[in-house]
């Protein structure tokens with residue numbers, strides 16, 4: 206039996222040190238992997254569609270608690286059609302890429318073979334075969350086009366991420382370049398894209414989600430792993446940590462200024478227009494990351510204003526309920542607001558101290574995650590404008606149950622006119638859980654969905670793509686790829702013969 210997981214909002218027993226930081230969770234580890242090492246899977250999109258379809262309706266808030274049916278309802282012939290229905294929104298080259306992914310994930314031995322040979326496949330071939338479905342592009346212009354393609358599929362905004370990784374602690378990152386490019390991506394991609402959608406969608410301004418830029422703490426300093434681990438232990442790391450905070454703050458200042466400016470032009474909007482999101486890393490770096498988040502919250506999430514900074518909490522951590530309470534209390538005490546991205550957490554396979562830091566079972570993590578999002582959504586919906594401590598939530602998950610829970614809470618008759626609904630946004634990675642994203646938009650008429658869009662130099666992209674394959678490996682059992690292969694061929698065939 207799984208142990209009970211109880212959220213304790215407003216309750217925490219730990220002491221707060223003078224710098225406002227509690228450091229109860231520090232562990233020693235050396236390797237850092239990017240959160241895309243998540244044991245997530247392309248096949249979620251095919252095997253586990255967890256939403257029953259709704260009747261198409263012109264009502265933009267058509268999901269009600271009454272219309273959400275039990276999950277067993279999805280295990281029907283109809284549901285299996287819906288699982289691949291999303292392919293119809295893709296162009297031919299995207300469908301071809303899905304076909305290739307289907308082939309690679311036909312079964313475990315084939316997938317393992319693909320993972321082995323992948324590092325030797327030349328970049329041009331990779332780009333021709335699978336690049337488009339997982340990555341937004343190499344340049345700002347290409348990412349803009351990716352945003353346009355997503356908006357044609359009803360996905361109103363993105364969380365963009367310049368994918369330059371400091372994976373092993375032997376960093377070859379250039380923090381200045383990352384800051385400059387990220388600032389440029391906010392100004393040249395996110396702001397114009399968000400404004401375009403607001404102007405052209407014809408939808409209520411409060412139904413369009415903000416544009417997000419993901420900020421990797423390990424990208425803001427050379428030897429960032431050491432800096433984040435030792436920020437409160439030795440003088441040199443403390444000094445470098447201050448520089449790291451300053452670098453992240455440059456991006457957040459750009460975001461804050463854009464929000465200030467745009468809220469003058471669009472005073473009726475409750476949510477921010479653009480948001481900086483601090484990604485969560487492996488556990489031994491997290492104390493440094495929490496400190497970074499708190500500094501940025503304090504500077505940019507001012508009382509009675511929309512938030513500009515979102516921090517991440519990994520709900521697979523057994524301490525995460527306490528941590529959520531702690532963050533809320535610190536925010537109250539220090540007069541700033543909280544923005545949160547709740548994830549289950551991506552490093553379960555690589556955490557050496559897993560038994561002592563991560564929930565004992567998947568069920569416990571699920572219960573904790575769902576309680577976490579419920580609590581935060583309720584807090585946000587209590588806001589009349591932007592007066593409460595918790596101001597914004599990204600539900601970052603590919604889990605259909607969690608998506609259903611969030612959607613049910615948001616889109617019911619009680620919250621029909623609640624302007625803070627768009628302060629809760631649902632996010633999935635580009636190329637992952639596409640059937641869930643599709644179903645939310647097409648069948649539930651949900652507007653607040655975004656895709657995480659990585660972009661950057663081709664070599665980094667190659668590593669990102671390899672991890673996508675590895676993630677699929679966690680889910681591939683028998684014939685997971687076959688339905689995707691079948692559906693891709695079927696859509697291409699119907700198009701070829703003018704049947705679609």
Ligand SMILES: Cc1cc2nc3c(=O)[nH]c(=O)nc-3n(C[C@H](O)[C@H](O)[C@H](O)COP(=O)(O)OP(=O)(O)OC[C@H]3O[C@@H](n4cnc5c(N)ncnc54)[C@H](O)[C@@H]3O)c2cc1C
Nearest residue numbers: 240484485548549550551566567570601602603604632633
């Ligand atoms: C937009 C976006 C942003 C993200 N940002 C981050 C980030 O900054 N940092 C980060 O770490 N991750 C991040 N993730 C990845 C996220 O953590 C994974 O997508 C997530 O862990 C996979 O879980 P899921 O919610 O999709 O649900 P599921 O696929 O249902 O759950 C899988 C997860 O459950 C947990 N789990 C599995 N087995 C067990 C077990 N035996 N005991 C306890 N727990 C278990 C693990 O966390 C595992 O990853 C992000 C994802 C998205 C979509």
